[in-house]
Amino acid sequence: MADSTKNPETIRLNKFIASAGITSRRGADELINQGKVKINGERVDSPGVQVDPENDLVEVNGKPVKHDSQAENVYILLNKPIETVTTAKDPQKRKTVLDLLPLNFRQKRVFPVGRLDFYSEGLLILTTDGELCNRLTHPKWHLPKVYEVIVRGPVSPKNIAIMETGMCLCEGDRLAPVKVKILSEGKDTTKIEMILNQGVNRQIRRMFRDFDTTILKIKRSRQGKVELGDLPAGKWRELTSDEVKSLKKDVGL
Structure with a gap:
């Protein structure tokens, strides 16, 4: 196990695991806390332990972690369809976002950045870059996410004002202000654009639940400066x- 005071080339254990494409840095912390990580045969329990990539043997679940700082990471934009789980494996055997990717990307162990729930659709980034994933999902670095939402019935100016001021969910979660724009109003439905700047679980669904308003569709169309465009549902492309x-610039990398 390396001593970082003597070797400036060492890196933190959780960063080492994340940059090897095993999981995000937060996921690496969980693996370490669960006792599933060893360095040179010794179990470690601190994510901050320093690792010498050239000389230390790191194992996760008994398997050596291959770390290549020169390897090219993969960055994918997927238009997630509804009824698809944002995870690598699903105990209920439902379709996952990885099932929509070619075998060569699955073999590189790409993982989703954040989540879209089962009935939500749209832009989802997948990558092998653990450091970027960690930044994009960390509260400090949340980039604005744009959603197109269709609800049943009208959305009152009063409720829009509450969302734009910063509402409190019935569970007690205090939300940051959300920018809301009416895109169209039909006889029975309203289409709106919502811009969120935080990552509260199922935030949009819980907001409209508290307004006793039924959501018919949620589609994420943009994250930071990356836009979904006209990519069809279930299709993917590599990020430019x-x-x-x-x-990377937006999250300080």
Whole structure:
């Protein structure tokens, strides 16, 4: 196990695992806390332990972690369809977002950045870059996310004002202000655009639940400067180099 005071090339254990594409840094912390990580045969319980990538053997669940700082990471934009789980494996055997990707990407162990719930659709980023995933999901670095939402019936100016001021959910969660724009109003439905700047679980659904309003559709169309565009549901593409650079710049990488 390396001593960081003697070797400036060492890195934190959780960052080492994340950059090897095993999981996000937060996921690495969980693996370490669960006692599933060893360095040179010794179980470790601190994510902050320093690792020498050239000389230390790191194992996760008994398997050596191959770390190549020169390896190219993968960055994918997926238009997640409804009734698809945002996870690598599902105990209930439902379709996952990884099932929509070619085998070569699945073999590289890409993982989703954040989540879209089972009945929500739209933009989802998947990557092997654990450090970028950690930043994009950390409260300090949350980038604005744009959603198109269709609800049953009208949305009152009073409720819009509450959302834009910062509402409190019935469970007690205090939400940051959400920018709301009416896109269209039909006889029975209203289509709105919502811009969120935090990552509260199922936030939009819980907001409209508290207004006793039924949601018919939630689609994420943008995250930071990355836009879904006209990518069909269930399809994917690799992010452009400019898109990757913009994401990294926005989260301080």
